[in-house]
Amino acid sequence: MLSYKHAFHAGNHADVIKHLGWIAVIDYLCKKNKPFTLFDTHAGAGQYSLDDEQASKNSEYESGIARLVDTAMAEPLVEKYLTLCGEFYQQHYYPGSPVIAATLLRDNDQLHVMELHPAEIPKLQASLKGLARGQVHIHHRDGLEGLNALAPPSPVRGAVLIDPPYELLSEYQSVTDTVNAILKKWAQAQIVIWYPLLSARAGQKSGCSERMVEALTESGKTAFTAELHVADNSSDTGMYGSGLLFINPSWQLDTQLTDALNAIAPALGDNIKVSVTWRKRESA
Template sequence: MFSYRHAFHAGNHADVLKHIALLAALRHLQGKEGGLLLVDTHAGAGQYRLDHEHARTSGEAAQGIAAVWHAAMAAHARGDALPPAVQDYWQQIQAANPRGLLQHYPGSPALMQALLRPQDRLQLFEWHPTDGRLLDRAVQQWRAREPHPAIELRRDNGFEGLRRLLPPPSRRALVLIDPSYELKSDYGHVFATAAEGLRRFAQGCYLVWYPVIGRPEAHALPRRLRALAQRAQRPWLQAELNIGARPDAQAKAQAARGRPVGGLRASGVFVINPPYTLAPQLREALPWVLSALRQGRGAAWTVEAAEG
C-alpha cells in the first residue's frame, strides 16, 4: 500500500487541473477575514524536484506544468493576458522557481502554506514513511520562515483523521481529498470521508480529485458524490480535463501490443460547496489550459455546476 510516490507524477496534467481549482477556491474563501481551516488528507512530500530521477523517469511533467510554463511564457512575451486562475497558478510556480528555470514543483501543501494568513490553520496528513519524512522536513523549513506558522503535520491516515478536525472552531474549512487511488478501496473511502465531512460540517468546502480511468469505481465516484451533494441540498461543481491520446508511432505500437498508452489521460475535481466564482473561473481557464496540454484525439474539458 506504500508503493505509490507522487514524485513520479508531480506537475502532470492532473496536478495542473487540481491546483488551479484549489488556488481559485482558496483565494475566494480568503476574501473574508475569518480564519480558515485548510486540510490536505493525502499531502505527499509537499514539494518536488522536476530535475530529479523520479520526475525524469515518468516524464509526466513535460505534458503538464512544463507545457503550461512555456505557453505562459510565450503569452507573456506576446503581451497576451492569461485567464486569472491560470495567471495566479503560474505566479505560484514562478515563485517556487525564482531563478527562472522550471526545476521545482509545489504540491498542494506548499501552495496552501504560501497563502496561509495569520488567522488560518493548515493540517496535513501523510502516512507514507518516506513522503512523511520529506514533508516533515518541508514543514520545518516553512515554520522557520514565519514566527508562528499554524501548520501541523499528522503522520496518520487522512481518511480517518479528518473527522477529528470537524467542525472547526472558525466554522470555515477547505478540505482537499486526493489519495493515489492505488487501491480500489480508496474510492469507497473517499466517498465515506466526504459523507462524514458533510455530516459533521455541512458548510465546509470539500474538493475531491479523481482519475478518469476505465475502472467501475472511478466512473461511479463522481456520480455518487453528485447524489450525496443533492441529498444534502448542497451546491456542487464537477470539472474534468482530458489531454487526449498521442497519435505517434510509439503510441500505436503500444496499443498494438495491448499495453496502456501514455498513462493517465484525464482526471477531474468534484467540489461540494464550491465558491460561486469557481465555475466561471474554470470555464475561462480550462480552454487555455487544454490548448497548452492537448496531445491528440479525445482532448476535451467540461465544467458542470448546480446550486443545492
C-alpha cells in the same frame, strides 16, 4: 500498500488541474478578512525536485507545467497558478498541494496536512519549514481517519482537498463514506476531491471514479465537476485524464475553472478536452 510515490508524477496534467482548483478555493477564502482552516488529507512530500531520479524517470511534468510556465496568460486564475509555480520552477522544483496552501495562508489561518507514508513525512516537514505565515500542522496518520477526527475545525470556515492515490479499489468507497460523514457534522465544508479518469485498460478500476462522483452527489449538496481529458478514452490509454469534484463550491468557481481550463488547454496539446458540469445545483 503505500507503493505510490507522487514524485513520479509531479507537475503533470493531473497536478495542473488539481492545483488550479485548490488555488481557486483558497483564493476565495482569502477574500474575506475571517480566518479559515484547510485540510489536505493526502499530502505527499510537499514539493518535488524535477531533476531527481523519480521525477525525471518519465518526466511527466514536461506535458504539464513545462508547457505552461513560459506562456504569458492573462486569465487571472492561471496567472496566479503560474506565478506561484514559476518561482519553484525556476529552481526546477514543483510545489505540491501542501506547499501551495502554505504559501497562500494568512496569519490566523490553519492548515492540517496528513500523510501516511513514513518516508514522505521528513520531506514534508522540510518542504513546509518556515514557509507559512499561518499555523501548519503535519500529521503522520491516515488522512480520511484524521479528517473525520478533526472536523468540524475551528475556525469552521474552510476547505478540504482529498487526493488519494486510489491504489486500492476500496479507496473510492472510503472517500464516499468519509465525505458523507464529514458533511453531516460540518455542513458548510467546501470539499475538493481529485479523481482519475480510467479507460477499460484499467480493469476493475475503470468506472470507479464516475460511480464515486454519482454517489457523492446524492448527498444533496451543491456540486460540480471539472475535467481535463488529455487523450481519448480508448483501450490504448490507462488514465486518459482526471477531474475534480467540488462540493459546496464558492460563488463563480465554475466559471473561474471553465475560463482557466479553456485558457490552458491549447498550450497543453492538440486533443485536450475540458468539461465543467453541474451535478447538483441549489434548488430554486
